Amino acid sequence: xxxxNQVYKRYPGxxxxxxxxxxxxxxxxxxxxxGHSGAGKSTLLKLxxxxxxxxxxxxxxxGQNIRSIKPAAIPHLRRNIGLxxxxxxxxxxxxxxxxxxxxxxxxGFDHREAAKRVRAALDxxxxxxxxxxxxxxxxxxxxxxxxxxxxxxxxxTMLLADEPTGNLDSEYSNEIMNIFxxxxxxxxxxxxxTHDECILRQYxxxxxxxxxGELLV
Amino acid sequence: MRFLIEHLRVLHxxxxxxxxxxxxxxxxILIIGIALSLPVGGYVLLKSVQSLGSQIAGTxxxxxxxxxxxxxxxxxxxxxxxxxxxxxKRIEFVSRELALKKLQQTTGLSDMIDGLSQNPxxxxxxxxxxxxxxxxxxxxxxxxxxxxxxxxxxLDSAWVQKLQALLNFGRMAVAxxxxxxxxxxxxxxxxxxxxxxxxxxxxxxxAKLIGATDAFIRRPFLYFGLIQGxxxxxxxxxxxxxxxxxxxxxxxxxxxxxxxxxxLQRLSLGDSMTLLGFSAYLGWMGxxxxxxQHLWRIExx
Numbered sequence: 144x145x146x147x148n149q150v151y152k153r154y155p156g157x158x159x160x161x162x163x164x165x166x167x168x169x170x171x172x173x174x175x176x177x178g179h180s181g182a183g184k185s186t187l188l189k190l191x192x193x194x195x196x197x198x199x200x201x202x203x204x205x206g207q208n209i210r211s212i213k214p215a216a217i218p219h220l221r222r223n224i225g226l227x228x229x230x231x232x233x234x235x236x237x238x239x240x241x242x243x244x245x246x247x248x249x250x251g252f253d254h255r256e257a258a259k260r261v262r263a264a265l266d267x268x269x270x271x272x273x274x275x276x277x278x279x280x281x282x283x284x285x286x287x288x289x290x291x292x293x294x295x296x297x298x299x300t301m302l303l304a305d306e307p308t309g310n311l312d313s314e315y316s317n318e319i320m321n322i323f324x325x326x327x328x329x330x331x332x333x334x335x336x337t338h339d340e341c342i343l344r345q346y347x348x349x350x351x352x353x354x355x356g357e358l359l360v
Numbered sequence: 361m362r363f364l365i366e367h368l369r370v371l372h373x374x375x376x377x378x379x380x381x382x383x384x385x386x387x388x389i390l391i392i393g394i395a396l397s398l399p400v401g402g403y404v405l406l407k408s409v410q411s412l413g414s415q416i417a418g419t420x421x422x423x424x425x426x427x428x429x430x431x432x433x434x435x436x437x438x439x440x441x442x443x444x445x446x447x448x449k450r451i452e453f454v455s456r457e458l459a460l461k462k463l464q465q466t467t468g469l470s471d472m473i474d475g476l477s478q479n480p481x482x483x484x485x486x487x488x489x490x491x492x493x494x495x496x497x498x499x500x501x502x503x504x505x506x507x508x509x510x511x512x513x514x515l516d517s518a519w520v521q522k523l524q525a526l527l528n529f530g531r532m533a534v535a536x537x538x539x540x541x542x543x544x545x546x547x548x549x550x551x552x553x554x555x556x557x558x559x560x561x562x563x564x565x566x567a568k569l570i571g572a573t574d575a576f577i578r579r580p581f582l583y584f585g586l587i588q589g590x591x592x593x594x595x596x597x598x599x600x601x602x603x604x605x606x607x608x609x610x611x612x613x614x615x616x617x618x619x620x621x622x623x624l625q626r627l628s629l630g631d632s633m634t635l636l637g638f639s640a641y642l643g644w645m646g647x648x649x650x651x652x653q654h655l656w657r658i659e660x661x
Contacts, residue, residue, distance in 0.1 A: 194660050249572045
């Protein structure tokens with residue numbers, strides 16, 4: 144599913160965010176990405192979603208080489224990846240339903256089918272009764288769940304979550320982790336970056352530890 | 361089907377967007393409308409004047425009026441001589457009776473003519489020369505002036521040529537105006553779309569992150585440019601049509617005094633369609649330029 148081979152990422156100015164990374168994530172795996180802030184967790188996730196390109200080495204995602212992927216192919220790659228952001232990246236000028244329906248509109252779904260899927264996704268994250276609410280009226284945890292609903296509405300085979308529980312208290316964190324766990328159970332590949340030790344202990348899974356851009360074995 | 365649904369959705373979205381900022385939209389549409397109405401109005405006025413010119417005389421001609429009391433045989437002889445003249449293509453004889461009748465029909469002076477006790481008009485020949493330029497027409501006129509029994513030789517249509525030259529000038533002026541204001545329309549749309557892209561930056565970024573193609577992101581902006589251009593075109597049409605209505609009211613009171621039926625032409629269906637199509641196209645083009653200038657700069661980070 145995901146294959147990194149001797150991957151380096153250097154930013155202009157010489158900052159080396161990732162150094163010589165090599166690892167595999169198989170289909171259906173649930174993998175944590177841990178490390179302090181600035182260790183390169185976000186950069187790694189950005190490489191997988193083709194938001195950034197590696198400076199050298201190969202990043203293969205579903206057989207596509209991110210280093211040489213054509214710009215026109217990127218949207219189609221991203222449709223198969225559900226992205227969950229720490230800062231949610233919700234659109235505040237539209238309600239919960241309209242936020243979640245966006246990926247389906249992009250794929251050209253028929254209105255009725257889209258509405259069905261949006262409600263299913265909202266139900267999954269426990270926000271079915273808030274579909275008319277605007278993000279500003281939602282709590283931090285609810286906003287995060289809304290972001291998850293948007294990421295899963297298109298039924299992607301892979302979810303990338305960047306610090307999904309970063310700003311949440313433990314109760315909300317557990318809610319979110321339970322949602323992730325249920326996706327893992329139906330075969331979705333999950334890559335979750337976190338620095339929350341509690342989560343790692345409570346929901347054990349394989350972990351990749353990053354330190355200053357290098358993988359600790 | 362899916363394609364159609366998507367386009368309808370974008371159309372709906374665009375119209376809603378226009379309605380959400382009614383003041384800004386209205387102002388833009390009005391600016392575009394005024395910019396377009398200037399060349400269109402000029403074009404319509406030119407067309408009216410042109411048709412007026414061609415109604416009165418198409419090609420230049422020389423009228424030759426005979427001395428009253430010239431005998432029929434003399435008239436015949438003069439006719440033959442004119443026909444054989446090298447510079448003359450064809451001639452037309454207008455008897456004084458016919459001339460009176462024509463005058464009654466065309467100029468609306470019938471009331472006055474009815475009151476005449478006898479026909480004051482002379483017999484005349486209308487001469488269509490081979491060459492149409494002013495210089496050769498003047499040479500011919502000067503030659504005819506030396507002939508006997510010719511009371512008066514008149515170069516009728518020199519003024520039509522002058523009018524034509526003036527119309528050409530006007531046409532060029534309208535064309536220049538139209539070109540400049542077309543650029544203005546493109547610039548207005550360019551700027552509107554630029555501002556929209558900047559204010560919707562976040563939305564574009566998110567859309568890119570969840571797999572929107574460039575075409576998907578571009579579409580609402582192109583639609584917006586197209587619809588704004590089209591509405592601007594409609595505004596221009598209304599402005600021109602309304603102005604013509606007002607002007608025609610004044611023209612009709614003026615022409616009644618001259619007993620003529622001249623009125624300013626309205627915009628034909630074809631011209632209206634061209635106007636709307638062109639304004640929509642220009643709007644679309646402005647949006648396209650703007651989108652291709654600004655959209656690629658917005659990449660998710």
